[in-house]
Amino acid sequence: METEKYVSFTTGSAGDPSKTIHGVNLGGWLVLERYITPYLFALTECDVSENPKYHVYPGQINLPAFLSDGKGENIGPECPPVAGDYPMDQWTMVEAFPNRELARKYLDRHWDTFVTEEDIVRIKNAGITHVRIPVGHWITGNIEENER
Incomplete structure (x- = not known):
């Protein structure tokens, strides 16, 4: 007997809310997405x-507490844009930094503040039953030498 390659399920009807899926996507957290x-x-x-002096934008919703006074904004003559085009994806973003340690520090700040433990509790308390968390292929450890 061949093992099923795909998981199949049926959703509940309006009369059976216990089988209804309530989900949310945490896109833009572990895999950066420029549009998010x-x-x-x-x-x-x-x-x-x-x-680094991190920048903030008016109305930025995930503002870390240490920048919440809005004084972290660094757009202007003191902090010009990086030379060349803005990064298009996570790979080109890391390449924009002079070394991997600075890139890691920048990304760690995002990973630590974009979704917090408090957010997970709020998701649970809201009755969410499914959470989609996009992850990169590199999470499996299959990283080529030039990807380090």
Whole structure:
């Protein structure tokens, strides 16, 4: 007997809410998506420096507490955009930094603040039954030497 290659299921009817799927997508967190987090891709010289001064945008919804006063904004003559085109994806973003350690610091700040433990509790308390979390292929550890 051949094993099923795909999982199949049926959704509940309106009369049986216990079988209804309530889901949310956490896109833009572990795999950066420019259309979800465009501010991450608008790199300035201040972002890629040894002592970064992170920028914020008016109305930015996931503002880290340490920038919540709005004084982290660094768009202007003191912090010009990085040379060349803005990064298009996570790969080209990392390449925009002078070294991997600075890129990691920038990404860690995002990963630590974009979705928090408090957010997960709120998702659970809202009755969400399914959470989609996009992850990159590199999570399996199959990383080529030039991808490090």
